[in-house]
Amino acid sequence: MLSKNNSIVLSKLKYREYDLIVKCYTQQRGVVSYLLKGVLKSKKGLSKTVYYQALSQLQIEESYKPNQTLHFIKEVKFSYIYKSLHTNIYKSSIVFFLAEILSNVLKEEEQNEGLYEFITVALQYLDNEDQFSNFHLLFLLKLTRYLGFQPENIDNNYTYFNLESGIFESSNNGIYSISGSNLTLLKRLLGINFDALNSIKINAIQRQEFLNMLLYYFELHLGSFKKPKSLQVLNEVFH
Numbered sequence: 001m002l003s004k005n006n007s008i009v010l011s012k013l014k015y016r017e018y019d020l021i022v023k024c025y026t027q028q029r030g031v032v033s034y035l036l037k038g039v040l041k042s043k044k045g046l047s048k049t050v051y052y053q054a055l056s057q058l059q060i061e062e063s064y065k066p067n068q069t070l071h072f073i074k075e076v077k078f079s080y081i082y083k084s085l086h087t088n089i090y091k092s093s094i095v096f097f098l099a100e101i102l103s104n105v106l107k108e109e110e111q112n113e114g115l116y117e118f119i120t121v122a123l124q125y126l127d128n129e130d131q132f133s134n135f136h137l138l139f140l141l142k143l144t145r146y147l148g149f150q151p152e153n154i155d156n157n158y159t160y161f162n163l164e165s166g167i168f169e170s171s172n173n174g175i176y177s178i179s180g181s182n183l184t185l186l187k188r189l190l191g192i193n194f195d196a197l198n199s200i201k202i203n204a205i206q207r208q209e210f211l212n213m214l215l216y217y218f219e220l221h222l223g224s225f226k227k228p229k230s231l232q233v234l235n236e237v238f239h
Helices: 043-052 087-103 111-129 135-147 178-192 194-199 206-219 233-237
Strands: 002-015 019-026 032-038 057-063 072-080 160-162 167-169
Touching: 002 032, 002 043, 002 087, 002 111, 002 160, 002 206, 019 043, 019 111, 032 057, 032 087, 043 072, 057 111, 087 111, 087 135, 087 233, 111 135, 135 178, 135 206, 160 178, 178 206, 206 233
Parallel strands: none
Antiparallel strands: 002 019, 002 057, 019 032, 057 072, 160 167
C-alpha cells in the first residue's frame, strides 16, 4: 500500500554491502523502520543519503505493509529544510545526542500527533535560535510529559524532588531526593517554554550536573533506557 507520511529520522544503519536501514518517527504510525535497497551502490543513490541525517524532517511516499518489520520508501523530500542544525557544530552535537535519546525511548508503533508536533516544532526552534546551550535540558524535561513521567505536584514551597516517584516533597526521602541548585533549575525549567530559555543562566558544570540528573531520572522510569554514547561529545563541546 502506497501512502504519504511525514517523518523524523532517528537513526540509520548500514545493512549488507549497499543497503541502509533507517528508523523514523512518523506522524501517522509512530516508529517505523525502512529498508533502502542499494542506496550506497551508486553516486545517484549516495546523493539520497543526505535526506537521512539525524532528525531530518521528511515527507515520504512509503510502501507500508502491516505486520512487516521493514518497509520501503518510494519517494522522499524535505518537509522542513534546516538552515543550521547539521552545519553548526554546537547544534549538531545536540542533534546527535537527542537523536540517540529519541531512538532509545520511542518504541510505540502508533500515531501520537502531540508528540510528533512537539519534536518537529522544537527542532525548528533550535534551527532558528542563536542562544541554545540549554535547549537539550528543556527538551528532555518536556519529553517526559509524552513518556508518562513528567514531574508532578510542583510547588515553590517544596524543598526536595523525588526522582523515583517524580513528585516534589517537603522532606528528604533518601538517595532519590534532590535539592539545591538542581531543584531550583528544575522548577525554573518546568515553568517556561523554549522562547524563554534565554532567561536561564548557568555555567557548564551546572549544565552537566543537571543533565546527569535528568538522564538518571530517565533510567529510573524507563527500564530499557541506556545512557547515550554521544553524551561525552556533547559535554566536551559545551564545556
